[in-house]
Amino acid sequence: MSDHKALLEVGIEELPSSEVQGIKTQLKERIERSLDNNRLGYGELEVFVASRRFGVLIHGIELKQSDFVEKKKGPSEKIAYKEGEPTRALLGFLRGSNAQIEDVSVEDGYVYVQREIIGKMAEELLPQIFSESLNSLDFKKPMRWGDGTYRFVRPVKWITAMLDTEILDMELFGKRSSNKSRGHRFFFDEVEVSPENYFQNMRDALVIARESDREERTLSEIRRIESDIHSQIPVDEGLLAEVVSLTEYPTAVLGNFMEKYLSLPPEVIIVTIKHHQRTFPVYKEGKLTNNFVAFQDGP
Known part of the structure; x- marks a missing residue:
C-alpha cells in the first residue's frame, strides 16, 4: 500500500451538534464513491469533526489513477464496411471515439475500438473530488452568507487541502486552499499543517480534531x-x-x-x-x- 496521505480541512463558524452525524456519514460516503469512480486507490479514510472544523485524512492514497483499457462497441460489420471499404458510419464512429482504422476489431458481427487511457495524477483529481463532495453535502439548516452566493452548513473561514507536503490547487466558497489551519480561537491564530502531522500540530494548538x-x-x-x-x-x-x-x-x-x-x-x-x-x-x-x-x- 502507498504511504502517501491527503488532507482536507474546512474551517467554519460554530457547527450545531445536530449536523455532526450527517456530515460524518455523508463526507465519508461521497469521497469514497468519488475516489472509486476516479479509479484512485487508497487505504483508509478518516473523517474528523470538531466544533469549528471538519474534514478528512486519506491514508495510503495512490499518486496516479490506474490506467484503463476502454472498449467501445460500434455499428455492425455489415454497416461498417461496404465491399471491404470503411463506410461513413464507421468513419463517424472512429471520429467520435478519437480512434484510427487500425484500432478496429470485429467480434460477433460488430466493430469495436479499444484504447488504453493513461491515468491522471492525484493532485489533478483531488481538488475536483473534494469540491464536488463538499458541494453535494445536505444539511438540516444550511446558511447563506456574504451577498448570498454561498450556501453551506455555516460560513466557511478557511480551506486546507494537501497531498503530502504539496498544497492542492483549489478554491471553494471564495477561499483559496493553503497549508494553514487555525488553532483554538482564543489562544492561537494560523498553524502550519501537513497530512503527516495534522492531528499532532492541531493538538499543540489546543484543538483535538479527532x-x-x-x-x-x-x-x-x-x-x-x-x-x-x-x-x-x-x-x-x-x-x-x-x-x-x-x-x-x-x-x-x-x-x-x-x-x-x-x-x-x-x-x-x-x-x-x-x-x-x-x-x-x-x-x-x-x-x-x-x-x-x-x-x-x-x-
Missing part, C-alpha cells in the same frame, strides 16, 4: 473531578456526545447551586442541569448534591 480523542479527554476530566471531590458523576451518553461535538478542547469545571434547591424533586434539578445547562449532575453515596460539572472549551 472525536474519539475528545471523548477520551472528556471522560478523563469527569474521572479527575470524581476523584478530587470523592463523588460519582454518571455519564449520560447523549450529553457526552453533545459536549464532544460542541468543543475543540473540553475542560471540566466544577460548579454549585444553592443548597436550598435540593428540596426540589431530583427530576426537576436533573432536567435543568442536563438539558438547559448541558452539565452533569454530581452524586454522593447515591444522593444528588448541589454540585455539577460543566465543560468549557479551552484549557
